Amino acid sequence: MLLLVLPIAATAAGISGVGVAAIRIPDPVGGKLTDGYVFYPSAQPVKGTTAMGPYEVAATIDAPALPGAHPLVVISHGNGGSRLGHHDLATYLASHGFVVTTLNHPKDDFEDTSGVGHLEVLAGRPVQVRSAITTVLADPRWKKLVDPTRIGVAGFSAGGYTSLMVVGAMPRFDRFVSYCAAHMDDVNMCGAEPAFRAEAAKAGLTTQQMFEAMQKQLDKYGPTADPRVKAAFAMAPLSVIFDDHAFDKVTAPIYLYYAQNDTVLRPDFNARHIQPLIHTLYAVKEVPKAEHWVFLTPCTPALAQDIAAMCSDPQGVDRAKVHATLNADALAFFRKTLHIPEH
Template identity: 30%
Template sequence: MGGLALRRTIRAFAVALCCLGSFALGSFAKASGIQLLDADPALSGAIWYPCAAEPTHVALGNLAVGADFDLKGVKDCPVTGARLPLVIFSHGRGGWFGANHDTEEALADAGFIVAAINHPGDTTNDSSRRDTLSVWASRPADIVRLLDFMLKDWKDRAVIDPAKVGFFGFSLGGATGFVLMGTRPDFARVAGLCKETTGSCAELHSGATPPEPIQDARIRAAVIVDPAPGTLTRENLALVKVPFQFWRSQFGGPGVGDGSGTARVADGLPGKPDIHVVAAGHFAFLAPCSAELAAAVPRICTDTPAGFDRAGFHREFNAAVVKYFGEQLAGGGP
């Protein structure tokens, strides 16, 4: 995105704030309230929401990546607002619930409830399902479980408007979102391309039956970010009727190849989705890294090309995501 795009995005963000006023209180919250989910291994994550207190930091400790981590916000602050839209996040392969924490915070500051969990078996600390076919059933099921919890069991569920549910997915989380919105993953295509003798490739070549897709009609709009492209085709994407914004990296990275796969997916998207191409690598969509995290995990904190301004890009990115969800969910969905 160039300077013109940035100026347009900033103007659009201002418009989005006006739109968001229809479902937030008269003034915007000062900070993201944060409630941590840690009582159930199947629902380990966090909920962000509008809060009227001054922002501080919520310490999470060491996340098994060699660095301590904290989130910006106010722990257990009372929720501000009513009839608020909800956005559910799905992280990438081997990720965690806060991988896109700055985007989660931006949405909460703008009047959304945001919920994200670790996908059991496919997180930073747990790889037990990571390279198996079962992850194609477990990941969508995780999101359905999280939505059920937020709408039926969360102690502050009364503030959510159940007709205003959005989804944000990065990398394998993006492919998860497409499954939830109607695609039937093309495992025959994957089997024809993959050469590995372990994991899901081995399962497919041995004749294992792929899981049936799990869908959720409660999702009214989505932001799909650099999705894992292997199972996606023009034919199965045509089944998606939910509006979505699509982001892809020009240079790609682990899980998405050199960028040509997501370019192929973008060319096959149905209708006229809002498509953005970013001149960077796959990990540029992750939250900007602290110096400590960059030293501990340079692989996810080093951008392509060298000198790419991840923090500056995320100001544009977060504004565009807030604007899109504001437009799509302000009226209760499509």
């Protein structure tokens, strides 16, 4: 254990740069590969930012890695998101001694959302995170840089749900049906309900029966929990489908973050709903006045033009300041729960 701890202690204080490299991750659901990135600490200082699509990333492509056994965090994006949607959190953690892996969730990323609400996404997402961890730990380039005993996960929205699943939370898919029966005005959650009803009817089922059938296939692509993951940082997680016993088997600490005025995943039925159910709750923080999208990385002008609604915040909300606090909270959380010395 000392051999694993000492490299972190010896190098964390001297980190001045962040490297980033592309990685291909096997998708157990579709049988193909999905794209991801690995962010990692480097002694080579970052000079400005690197343009990566519509993002300006504070990392240097293929910079030399700082040797040592570093803790690993996997970040899971939300519905229709991408492997760069939380790059500021990734680079912040990497600049403080972490290796961070991101990935695109197939059929639920910015290029294709055709699987949203279906088993391949609801059960597939946590399995894809498990695959990302396995890939990094087996890759000759990365395995020597990762401490396999110190692994955490972070996620936003559907990625927050994914993070909770990875540490052992158990969903009840049929709760979608009861929620939408009572809250059809929630277009963000229930706008697709008519399409699901038609899909079920085509198979001779009710929506209740369709989701019950999905529940029985929860482990179709493999276990959704990963005992290698020791902590979860969940931002505005999709939580409607967790019931009173969803967290019974969870042992990992969970940090719950949410936006006060979230209209996409209403807090009363999502974050606030699960807060009293999580017996391993490390901390909870509400971002005042904020909307759902505050957890996405502050946007470049190009991105703000492409996805204006997701890049703007209500009056009184400074996304850059929110992220400065959030990133520091995530770092402190993972340092504490993964037992990492600060110096």
